[in-house]
Amino acid sequence: MEYSPVFHNLHVVSSPPVKNKLFVLSIMLSLWVYMIYCCVGYCSTMPNLMVGSVTKHEQFEVENGVAAVFNLKDVGMSRDLLNNENDLDSRGEDWDEIRSEPRTVEDNAMSSIFNESESKKLPQAIIIGVKKGGTRALLEFLRVHPDIRAVGAEPHFFDRNYDKGLEWYRDLMPKTLEGQITMEKTPSYFVTKEVPARIHAMSKDTKLIVVVRDPVTRAISDYTQTRSKKPDIPSFESLTFKNMTAGLIDTSWSAVQIGMYAKHLERWLQYFPMEQLLFVSGESLISDPAGEMAHVQDFLGLRRVVTNKHFHFNPTKGFPCLKRPEGNSKPHCLGKTKGRTHPNIDPDVVQRLRDFYKPFNRKFYQMTGHDFGWD
Numbered sequence: 001m002e003y004s005p006v007f008h009n010l011h012v013v014s015s016p017p018v019k020n021k022l023f024v025l026s027i028m029l030s031l032w033v034y035m036i037y038c039c040v041g042y043c044s045t046m047p048n049l050m051v052g053s054v055t056k057h058e059q060f061e062v063e064n065g066v067a068a069v070f071n072l073k074d075v076g077m078s079r080d081l082l083n084n085e086n087d088l089d090s091r092g093e094d095w096d097e098i099r100s101e102p103r104t105v106e107d108n109a110m111s112s113i114f115n116e117s118e119s120k121k122l123p124q125a126i127i128i129g130v131k132k133g134g135t136r137a138l139l140e141f142l143r144v145h146p147d148i149r150a151v152g153a154e155p156h157f158f159d160r161n162y163d164k165g166l167e168w169y170r171d172l173m174p175k176t177l178e179g180q181i182t183m184e185k186t187p188s189y190f191v192t193k194e195v196p197a198r199i200h201a202m203s204k205d206t207k208l209i210v211v212v213r214d215p216v217t218r219a220i221s222d223y224t225q226t227r228s229k230k231p232d233i234p235s236f237e238s239l240t241f242k243n244m245t246a247g248l249i250d251t252s253w254s255a256v257q258i259g260m261y262a263k264h265l266e267r268w269l270q271y272f273p274m275e276q277l278l279f280v281s282g283e284s285l286i287s288d289p290a291g292e293m294a295h296v297q298d299f300l301g302l303r304r305v306v307t308n309k310h311f312h313f314n315p316t317k318g319f320p321c322l323k324r325p326e327g328n329s330k331p332h333c334l335g336k337t338k339g340r341t342h343p344n345i346d347p348d349v350v351q352r353l354r355d356f357y358k359p360f361n362r363k364f365y366q367m368t369g370h371d372f373g374w375d
Helices: 005-013 016-045 105-114 135-142 166-172 187-191 195-202 215-229 236-240 261-268 282-287 289-299 347-368
Strands: 125-129 148-150 181-185 207-212 241-243 277-281 311-314 319-322
Touching: 125 135, 125 187, 125 195, 135 148, 135 181, 135 207, 135 289, 135 319, 187 195, 187 261, 207 261, 207 282, 207 289, 215 236, 215 347, 236 241, 236 347, 261 347, 277 282, 277 289, 282 289
Parallel strands: 125 181, 125 207, 148 181, 207 277
Antiparallel strands: 311 319
16 A cells, blocks of 8 residues: 555544643643733723823722812801711712712722732821812822722711721721822811821821811801701801901801811821921812822822823813813713802901901911912
8 A cells, every 4th residue: 555644644643642732732722812811801900000091990980989179169067067077078979970880890800800919008198178178079089090099988087986996997998009098088187186196196107188278268168068958057147256246256166167277287286297298279179180189199109190181170060070081071070069059148257257367377378388378
């Protein structure tokens, strides 16, 4: 019989050892294909580490939504407001449009991939005040940054829940990766006497951020918020004075007391050096959000990821809204409980309040080295 190379090759291929080798090779090839597929899926869920770019997951966390700041026209709470902040903003549920969006498959995939390497840490930075200054807006702007993880609701640990202990507090925090900053915000911390010592006891290196705003505007905004929940409260004018005829300002009313920033700051400086505090202008957070965010990111030692491309000014609402840097998706703005219409306040009362705050403002400017231009 004549020798045939074709039949010879077929004979070799059909030999048992070669079959085994091909079987092993096919398994290895399948494994490689699966690994490549997994890597592609994994990479698509990773935060984008390129400077100036942020992933969808990082930009708009569904858990508490994102939003913007307060109306420039804001210029206003019962006397117990220092312990009466249970509004929607405290629970982090005030942000519209985004809350109905479901978590994506990528979000869930990333969560499961990082589950073992993530851990809950005590916050390295805290937004400590002030109420009705723009703290919610600042927190949501910061949550766009991929290197920040922040709890949405206000924990009120250092003022109301301190007896529950640090482990209870830590458990409230979101999980973070190595290098990410854990944050929270509770505006009443700034005016609560016991808080500076308590935060210092947790960590003397904690970075503290205070969002301040024209104290007269802040007081009226404060009052407006309370009146929306308690329509039968007395007028702003009657709450402002101990004796309206004598013109004596009632500093026991928290809406007035909170705006005495210099007095509160003195307590903090007993425990923390000035370089560990950053004062953010609530007015600039509206007029120049990117500029204020640059200062905040520098203070926290972060690369400047949140920039002009993340903001869109809404002329109807009167403040900037957050947007995705890429695409044409609708910007996400402040919820309906923000930017309330303020009552008309007697101009004479407003002027008396301005005169009352002037010495406090001047001292605050000297202490911080910054003139906020409220006078």
